[in-house]
Amino acid sequence: MPELPEVETVVRMLRPRLEGRMLTGVHVGPRRLRVPWQRRWNARLIGRRLAHVQRRGKWIVIDLALPESGDALLVHLGMTGRLILAEVGAPTAPHTHAVFHLDDGKQELRFLDPRRFGLIRYLAAPERARLQSTAALGPEPWQLTTANLAAQLARTRRCLKAVLLDQRVLAGVGNIYADEALFEARLHPGRIARTLARQEVERLRCAVVRVLERAIRKHGSTILTFYYGDDEHGEYQNEFRVYGRQDQPCRRCRTPIAATRLAGRSTHYCPQCQPLP
């Protein structure tokens, strides 16, 4: 469930604590991960300084400093992944798959993921560069122009929900914020993308940005397992307009929120505020 706001929250927590630190050791557990850890990555990582902690869509990119450069440690939180700083010697929580020792000797970076939908891997410079470009992963929502979005919507018969979830269109939106953004834009999630008028495209683009910014200010949403820091959790789940609010009154018009399934995902909307033309 970590989407852009949750990942951004984690990155902002880690950045001041990790940047400038050196990796002094790597320990990866025996459980098989989605991308199996390769032993040769250890040599690529140990002795390297962490230059920048960044977010790209839902990906956490920890860039490595000289002597090589352009390579990185890449993390995706999947559904239940957590990247935390723990005191050295603190009890290891269940489902801890990787531990990175740091040169300050006080804290270590741990990757936990009960459901193992997440991913942690070393990323060589060419792949790191590709992740930065918009070739494989679409632009950050703030970089997306109305013209770009309009062009992408015009060339597909998919519904809006499916398009918003497509990371090649724009990076970082997942199931929760897709529903919330469509409510904000007053657009039905089942609307066929290519039928949008120009002003509706602009409304959608603004709504995505506005919802994400609001969620970042609230440190994301915590449902079951999202935490940043030790046990600090997001507060945006209290602001949901539609997600998870099936049969509850719309906060705008009191009409019961509807739930359906689109693009293989649970989808929530207000039938009154988000009508199909």
Added chain:
DNA sequence: ACAGGATCCTGGGGGC
């Protein structure tokens, strides 16, 4: 070519 579906995984919740 494009769109939709299956797949991975496990804790938690609902139902009986």
Added chain:
DNA sequence: TGCCCCCAGGATCCTG
């Protein structure tokens, strides 16, 4: 109370 089944979801691969 206890057990079982099903559900949640991002990215990727597969099928029609």
